[in-house]
Amino acid sequence: MFKVLVSDPISDQGIQQLVDAPDIIVEKKPGLSEDELVSIIGEYDALLVRSQTTVTEKILEAGKKLKVVGRAGVGVDNINLEAATKLGVIVINAPDGNTITTCEHTFAMMMALARHIPQAYKKTTEGTWDRKSFLGVELRNKTLGVLGMGRIGSEVAKRAKAFGMNIMGYDPFLTEERAQQQGITLATVDEIVRNADFMTVHTPLTPETKHMISKAQFEVMKRGMRIINCARGGIIDEGALVEAIDTGIVAGAAFDVFEAEPPAADHPFLNHPKIIVTPHLGASTIEAQENVAIDVSEQVLHILRDEPFMNAVNMPPIPAEVRKVLEPYFELGEKLGTFIAQSTEGAVEDITVSYSGELSEVDTQPLTRYIVRGVLSHYLGKDTVNVVNSMHIAKQRSVNIVVNKSRAAHTFTNLVTVTLRTNKETRSAAGTLLAGYGARIVQIDNYNIDLTPVGHFILISHNDKPGIIGRVGTLLGSNDVNIATMQVGRQDEGGSAIMVLRVDKGTPKEVLKQLTDLPELLTAKEVIL
Numbered sequence: 001m002f003k004v005l006v007s008d009p010i011s012d013q014g015i016q017q018l019v020d021a022p023d024i025i026v027e028k029k030p031g032l033s034e035d036e037l038v039s040i041i042g043e044y045d046a047l048l049v050r051s052q053t054t055v056t057e058k059i060l061e062a063g064k065k066l067k068v069v070g071r072a073g074v075g076v077d078n079i080n081l082e083a084a085t086k087l088g089v090i091v092i093n094a095p096d097g098n099t100i101t102t103c104e105h106t107f108a109m110m111m112a113l114a115r116h117i118p119q120a121y122k123k124t125t126e127g128t129w130d131r132k133s134f135l136g137v138e139l140r141n142k143t144l145g146v147l148g149m150g151r152i153g154s155e156v157a158k159r160a161k162a163f164g165m166n167i168m169g170y171d172p173f174l175t176e177e178r179a180q181q182q183g184i185t186l187a188t189v190d191e192i193v194r195n196a197d198f199m200t201v202h203t204p205l206t207p208e209t210k211h212m213i214s215k216a217q218f219e220v221m222k223r224g225m226r227i228i229n230c231a232r233g234g235i236i237d238e239g240a241l242v243e244a245i246d247t248g249i250v251a252g253a254a255f256d257v258f259e260a261e262p263p264a265a266d267h268p269f270l271n272h273p274k275i276i277v278t279p280h281l282g283a284s285t286i287e288a289q290e291n292v293a294i295d296v297s298e299q300v301l302h303i304l305r306d307e308p309f310m311n312a313v314n315m316p317p318i319p320a321e322v323r324k325v326l327e328p329y330f331e332l333g334e335k336l337g338t339f340i341a342q343s344t345e346g347a348v349e350d351i352t353v354s355y356s357g358e359l360s361e362v363d364t365q366p367l368t369r370y371i372v373r374g375v376l377s378h379y380l381g382k383d384t385v386n387v388v389n390s391m392h393i394a395k396q397r398s399v400n401i402v403v404n405k406s407r408a409a410h411t412f413t414n415l416v417t418v419t420l421r422t423n424k425e426t427r428s429a430a431g432t433l434l435a436g437y438g439a440r441i442v443q444i445d446n447y448n449i450d451l452t453p454v455g456h457f458i459l460i461s462h463n464d465k466p467g468i469i470g471r472v473g474t475l476l477g478s479n480d481v482n483i484a485t486m487q488v489g490r491q492d493e494g495g496s497a498i499m500v501l502r503v504d505k506g507t508p509k510e511v512l513k514q515l516t517d518l519p520e521l522l523t524a525k526e527v528i529l
């Protein structure tokens with residue numbers, strides 16, 4: 001059974017699949033302090049948060065069983081990613097589920113700002129019929145500057161065009177060609193600041209974006225600009241903004257997010273006549289909350305069940321076309337790693353992974369992580385090593401990871417060879433996926449074999465002498481170890497050889513010892529895949 005703690009209010013419908021899963025217990029405990037979380041997190045395998053819970057290093061360290069932190073939303077600035085990576089905790093988010101909702105909130109804010117709707121509402125409901133104070137502006141023919149043309153920024157730009165706005169966009173990844181395709185003008189921050197009538201920010205908060213709009217930008221800003229921030233507090237310098245509004249540079253601002261949330265009661269935005277605010281409601285619709293909770297629950301289920309999952313935040317993203325090529329090899333790669341670790345004696349020095357065929361043409365880093373996990377988890381346990389921390393642990397333990405690639409044609413379309421060098425010996429195993437047959441281990445050291453990597457095996461090294469197969473069969477039979485299949489490979493007649501036996505159940509240690517006592521038999525290892 002896996003225990004999942006939900007520490008923020010997250011859509012019930014969205015997490016229903018977790019609640020219904022027979023191997024999961026979900027407990028909802030919103031509003032806990034850091035100390036309270038530290039005291040209970042040790043019981044849980046997964047933690048689900050929105051933005052209220054700050055997942056600190058202390059919490060992650062106390063989460064001895066914690067495998068994954070799921071963020072039901074985009075921004076992961078409330079999670080200590082560095083600590084999570086170091087501790088092997090996978091951090092996932094739900095990047096797509098709230099895009100449209102947040103884009104629509106941005107638009108609601110832009111229109112409310114253009115037409116003074118919150119201020120007018122307040123006065124009207126207070127009993128004052130004031131039609132003079134709230135003269136607005138149209139969006140049509142105005143220039144909208146979008147800083148950050150990712151998911152939300154692009155959707156905002158699309159809708160702004162329908163309102164007849166001209167769009168200037170800036171994003172480090174925005175090329176001239178993409179800008180043209182989207183019907184917008186590629187611009188610099190400076191050009192946007194000097195020319196836009198409205199400006200909206202849709203970047204993450206990073207050291208680079210912190211205060212990207214500050215005193216220097218306000219000094220050259222087009223007079224009368226209106227500014228919206230539905231991304232993260234701190235992208236726009238709050239103090240400098242208030243000054244720019246009070247000195248007439250900026251006509252007004254609409255903010256959903258603050259540098260510190262919730263803002264202090266005397267925060268200058270609150271009660272400012274030209275600033276409208278919402279309490280971080282960008283993603284707050286029924287649809288978005290359900291979407292993000294579904295996305296994150298699905299990934300958490302995969303991770304807890306040790307199944308392949310989509311991109312984690314604390315792992316480099318895998319482009320869809322690369323994932324398509326690599327994903328079928330993840331399980332095989334991990335099995336090759338565990339096979340070779342179980343087959344080899346001694347302390348690990350280096351792991352060499354060779355990719356040949358089509359696999360050599362893509363970025364194989366994600367697959368290497370699975371292979372390294374397979375090797376290291378044999379020594380350190382599956383719970384300790386995962387695909388997020390496997391490379392980190394290898395480095396920590398001075399295990400060299402060497403990757404070779406060759407496009408060279410081979411008997412197989414693709415071949416993955418894992419070679420493990422220890423202080424005692426070097427062994428290798430190669431595997432492939434055979435169309436219609438699935439995963440196969442096709443080579444051990446230099447011997448060709450054909451093995452479906454599932455079940456219990458005994459891997460024997462011996463000298464190729466008459467009678468040895470019979471002696472092995474008799475010994476195993478007399479110890480009630482039933483042989484399902486047997487494969488033998490040799491280099492030369494009478495030379496060194498290997499035997500791979502698939503057996504129906506685990507082989508007792510004393511039986512393995514008796515095997516190695518047989519004449520001409522060198523080693524006998526149990527391998528469980």
Ligand SMILES: NC(=O)C1=CN([C@@H]2O[C@H](COP(=O)(O)OP(=O)(O)OC[C@H]3O[C@@H](n4cnc5c(N)ncnc54)[C@H](O)[C@@H]3O)[C@@H](O)[C@H]2O)C=CC1
Pocket residue numbers: 073074075076095098099102147148149150151152153170171172173202203204205208209230231232256257280281282283284
């Ligand atoms: N108010 C709310 O409730 C919500 C806020 N957000 C926030 O909105 C922001 C954007 O979210 P998405 O569009 O989903 O993310 P995204 O990752 O799709 O887009 C962010 C874009 O910012 C760009 N960027 C990074 N550094 C930049 C820089 N220095 N200048 C210009 N662009 C830069 C990136 O290249 C990327 O294209 C995030 O901060 C997210 O946390 C997202 C959802 C809800």
Ligand SMILES: O=C(O)CCC(=O)C(=O)O
Pocket residue numbers: 050051072073074075076098280281282283284
């Ligand atoms: O959970 C929320 O409502 C906040 C959403 C958000 O800020 C994000 O997804 O980045």
